[in-house]
Amino acid sequence: GQQLNQSPQSMFIQEGEDVSMNCTSSSIFNTWLWYKQDPGEGPVLLIALYKAGELTSNGRLTAQFGITRKDSFLNISASIPSDVGIYFCAGREANSGYALNFGKGTSLLVTP
C-alpha cells in the first residue's frame, strides 16, 4: 500500500499550546481518518472525513479534508498532558475497497 507522508515526526510542546500536524498522499483519497495511540495501547479513531473541504471537530480536535483530496491536517487546541501519544493519519483511495494506508505517525509530548 501507499505510505502517506505525515509531518512532523515528533513534537515537544508546553501545556496550553496549539498543535498542528498534516498528512499528504501522492494519489486522490476519498476518506481521511485520524487515530490516536496511547502508550501500550491500540489506535483509537478520533475523526473521520469523507468529503473534500470537510472540516470536522471532536472537542479540542479539528481536522480537515484537503480540497485537492491529497492531504489532511489535524489541529489540537490548548493541549493538555493527556494529549500525549502518537497520532496517525490514514486514508483510503477511491476504488481500493476498504484497505487503509497509514502515515508513520506524529509523536506528541506535552509538558505541564
Add this chain to the structure above:
Amino acid sequence: NAGVTQTPKFQVLKTGQSMTLQCAQDMNHNSMYWYRQDPGMGLRLIYYSASEGTTDKGEVPNGYNVSRLNKREFSLRLESAAPSQTSVYFCASRGKIWEETYNEQFFGPGTRLTVL
C-alpha cells in the same frame, strides 16, 4: 461489550518456534484485519478477512498464515519465527462508527512479540 481483544499481550520466542496470536471481536463485524507496527513504520497490513470463510494477503504476508475460525475470531500464525518478525501486532475489525453511516476499523490492544 469488550470490543476487540487480543491474546497474549506479550510473547518472547526463539528463532524457529511457532505460535498463534488470537483475536476476537464481539461487535458482530464482518471484516477483520492483522497489522504489524514497527518503529517509524506506521501500520502495515499482513492479512485481512472480508467475511467469515475468506482471507486475503495484505502488504506484508510472508512468514504468516491466518485462520478465520468463525465470525468472531481471526488468528495469526507464525510457523517458524524469525527475528525480523519482532514487532507489535494489532488486530482490527471494521464496523459502524459513531455516525452509523460509515464503517471504519476498530483496533485491539496489541501483542508485543520478541523473537530472539
